[in-house]
Amino acid sequence: MKNIVKIDTYSACIPQFQEEFCKDRMKIIRNELGVTAILAGGENGGARANLLTSFAVRMMETMGGGGVSVAHIANMLVESQPSGRQAENGNNIGFTLILARFDGHIYVEQFGTPDVIFLRRGKPVTIKTAGRVLQGKTIRSTELTAKQADTVIAVGSGMLNAGADRNLKDGWSLRNIQTYMENAYHPGMSAEEPVRLLLAAGESLSFGRPKSDLSALAFRIEPSASLRRRGAPDVARQVVL
Numbered sequence: 001m002k003n004i005v006k007i008d009t010y011s012a013c014i015p016q017f018q019e020e021f022c023k024d025r026m027k028i029i030r031n032e033l034g035v036t037a038i039l040a041g042g043e044n045g046g047a048r049a050n051l052l053t054s055f056a057v058r059m060m061e062t063m064g065g066g067g068v069s070v071a072h073i074a075n076m077l078v079e080s081q082p083s084g085r086q087a088e089n090g091n092n093i094g095f096t097l098i099l100a101r102f103d104g105h106i107y108v109e110q111f112g113t114p115d116v117i118f119l120r121r122g123k124p125v126t127i128k129t130a131g132r133v134l135q136g137k138t139i140r141s142t143e144l145t146a147k148q149a150d151t152v153i154a155v156g157s158g159m160l161n162a163g164a165d166r167n168l169k170d171g172w173s174l175r176n177i178q179t180y181m182e183n184a185y186h187p188g189m190s191a192e193e194p195v196r197l198l199l200a201a202g203e204s205l206s207f208g209r210p211k212s213d214l215s216a217l218a219f220r221i222e223p224s225a226s227l228r229r230r231g232a233p234d235v236a237r238q239v240v241l
Helices: 047-065 070-079 085-091 157-161 174-184 192-205 224-230
Strands: 005-014 025-030 034-042 093-101 105-111 117-120 130-134 137-145 150-155 214-223 236-240
Touching: 005 025, 005 034, 005 093, 005 192, 025 047, 025 214, 034 047, 034 214, 047 070, 047 093, 070 093, 070 105, 070 130, 070 137, 093 150, 093 214, 105 150, 117 174, 150 157, 150 174, 150 192, 157 192, 157 214, 174 192, 192 214
Parallel strands: 005 236
Antiparallel strands: 005 214, 025 034, 034 093, 093 105, 105 137, 117 150, 130 137, 150 214
8 A cells, every 4th residue: 555644643631630540541553554543431431431441442452453444343332332221321432433544545433422623734624424323323434535734633522511610601612622723723733732732721721620531632644745844753642641
């Protein structure tokens, strides 16, 4: 497969106030096809949801590293989730799976998480999403093709709760986050910058006491030639703040 793009990936999380660790889990892996990443979190942080979140990350790491499609991984993750009363008790998890291939194709699979934000040279691009129903649950799928300087941003559900205690009655909406990212964009932006900006803003809006984990994941994708000219990194990085 011809490598036509360079991929810079970064993820980070700030735990809920008075918690030492994040319940949201993220993982980034790289193989000869490209970079695959997952952001997963329990809806209400139940014990079963926490176990499923860890399971989701391990499954992605094992199967994604072996080249299994993200659509197949998404199906298996949904099939592994409880139904009936167990699901009603907040034991389901939401996840965003992203595969960015070195040939420029990008695949996104989501269940129960905010839609990804797609910026092309800093400008929001409307993306088409197809839904498929599996065991009564809808998985959202998106296919994109990297053409210029593209950025894909995913956030955990907790990010939308930031600002709920301020004048933002409904929290920090996805549209507000998209506008914030558009205004912050600059041509040399790495994958790390939008993640750190989002977490800092979310923590500030929460008065430093977030009621949920604040998590974000970003892919920065550019044609190989342009990246070689400016010496951008080809790396995958993950931290917990």
